[in-house]
Amino acid sequence: MSATTAHAPLDEPRLPPVTQIGMASLALIVAGGIYLSSHLPEHVPLAPAVILLVLSALLLGGNLTALSRVHGFAWGRFFQIARWAMLAYAITAGLIEFAFLEDHLSGGPLVVLTLSLVVYAVHVPMLIGFTVARYEVSGPAAP
């Protein structure tokens, strides 16, 4: 989101569109989750949800790869923030998984929803870490 401010424009290095790709990835797993949950308790054809999940995971992998190639990115700050965020989002993902298990969800839908939660618990902390680290002026050198 561009900002019109009274201050000097931000002098940022060129970065891949991590936030946009991350939001697209989240939208895909949300769509898959809605698709599955809107068909309960009937038999759900899993193919559409699996395709959405695979696309979402590919976007996650692409996002991580693109970010890893950024020279001089503040990885120290990124991991400092992302690891705590990952702990928090792993807890919320665990609670949602618990609700699925309590509802006796099983088989393919459970596998797809669990993997979707894994993507969620990795991608959201990554977005948080990226948003913080991108504004780090002189972070530690990239590994």
Place this chain on the structure above:
Amino acid sequence: MSGVTLAPTQAPVNGDGTGPPPRAPLDFEIVPREGLIVVAVAFLALIVAIAANKLWPLMFLHVAGGAAWTILDLFLGFVLGPILGRLSIPARIELVTKLMPKMLIILPTVVTISLAAGWQLGNKLGFVMSQSPNHGWVVASFIVVGIMAVVALGLLEPANIAVLVELKKPQPRPEVIERLMKRFIYSAGITGVMQIATLVIMTRLASG
């Protein structure tokens, strides 16, 4: 280049890094640790309610969590957000450093409680089953919540944390804070609009 006073007793800081020497970081916790105890208690209540699968605890957590979520989103998006944008920078920073750490733990907590209890409640009442007459409204609520989740997780929450981290630095950059605050306020506005749709759907569901 306009200088920005971070607090009445602190020196101005320029956005180009040529300002005065670094000051002491602002004294606030990005994540209020005492609040985590309340979060743990709330999550424990949620686990017990889901495991017990009784109507009242699930209804209580879903309605209480959902009401808190809706009210906070509407208030932030339509009341506090526009006010925040018009405050002087020192006032804005003071409000942000007191408000946003609390929002950082309150919003994810009420969202998780509302959604998890709501899912269990929908199962118990049969609303999530495709043969339910209310199923269309339930799917509509999934879509609205999904849009809000993507905006909140992808834009709002990262901006919230990034603003607080920036403010903790010895020389926070005003242009970074301004950009992130705009992102936060616009995102809160979008989720506020979606919350109106949630209110319509939920009152429709409750009316049978």
